[in-house]
Amino acid sequence: MTSLDTLFEAAKAIQAKAYTPYSRFKVGAAIATPEGQIFTGCNVENAAYPVGSCAEAGAISAMIAGGGRRIGEIVVMGEGKHLVTPCGGCRQRIREFAAPDTKIHIAGPEGIRKRFTLDELLPFSFGPDNLTDR
Structure with a gap:
């Protein structure tokens, strides 16, 4: 399993690579799979604002x-x-x-600021199970 420190450092490193010429607000995300693989993403802005992408979306991709x-x-x-x-x-x-119950850690440069579960951030969510339990 990946340590939280390793995941934090991965998010910090990718945050520095964000492309944010308009907002100048850099976000980084690092995902650990249950097998311990780490994947990262950063936000990427675009002059046509809706076309940008979030750090989390990049990490998931x-x-x-x-x-x-x-x-x-x-x-x-x-x-x-x-x-x-x-x-x-x-x-x-x-x-x-x-x-x-997946843990979502919210961080700033100084470290982890708060922890949530997915259920706390998105209660009563719609997901893949809704489409298979018909």
């Missing part, structure tokens, strides 16, 4: 491309003094590959 299918835990690192939790769309993206 990297995980899928690398053969992973389950999120064991995730660290999301943002800047500033406020918690930078996944947006609504990314909460749903995480839900696709995570269990309700």
Whole structure:
């Protein structure tokens, strides 16, 4: 299993690579699979604002491309003094590959600021089980 320190450092390293010429607000995300693989992503902005992508979406894409299918835990690192939790769309993206008790660690440069489960961030969520239990 991957240590939380390793996951934190991976999120911090990828955050520095974010492409944010408009907001200047860098976000990094690091996913650990249950098997211990780590996948990272950073936010990528675009002059046509809706076309940008979130760090969590990038990390999930990297995980899928690398053969992973389950999120064991995730660290999301943002800047500033406020918690930078996944947006609504990314909460749903995480839900696709995570269990309700999956740990989502919210970090700043100084370390982990708060921990949530997916169920705390996205209660009563719609997911793959809703489509197979018909």
